[in-house]
Amino acid sequence: MTENRTTEVSYLPEAVPPTNHGHTVAAWTAMIGVMLGAAISSVGCLPGVPFALFWVGIVVAVAACVVGLVLRNMGYGQAKAGVEPRRTGSGH
Numbered sequence: 001m002t003e004n005r006t007t008e009v010s011y012l013p014e015a016v017p018p019t020n021h022g023h024t025v026a027a028w029t030a031m032i033g034v035m036l037g038a039a040i041s042s043v044g045c046l047p048g049v050p051f052a053l054f055w056v057g058i059v060v061a062v063a064a065c066v067v068g069l070v071l072r073n074m075g076y077g078q079a080k081a082g083v084e085p086r087r088t089g090s091g092h
Contacts, residue, residue, distance in 0.1 A: 022078065024072075024078055025076040025077070026068050026069075026071035026077035026078075027077065029067055029068055029071055030068025030069075031064075033060060033063065033064020033065075033068070034061045034064050036057075036060055036061075036064070037058065037059070037060035037061025037062075037063075037064060038057065039057070040053060040056055040060055041053075041054045041055075041056075041057030041058055043057075
């Protein structure tokens with residue numbers, strides 16, 4: 001008995017692009033700063049606490065985002081596709 005088999009062609013990239021799901025110095029710095037800013041802003045919303053503390057928390061969160069972008073551009077973040085990182089990690 002002869003079987004008719006069809007072959008499915010799959011078009012895959014030559015290699016899987018490197019990814020680390022944001023486990024970089026830039027990502028950790030930005031996220032810790034944003035969480036700290038959110039905590040400060042939350043305290044600023046409590047009764048009896050100066051409301052200016054709310055805006056201090058907002059400034060901390062925005063500054064953390066800027067620091068994260070600066071660190072990424074310095075090579076401490078995840079490289080964009082097709083771009084070699086300027087700084088290599090220890091392989092972890």
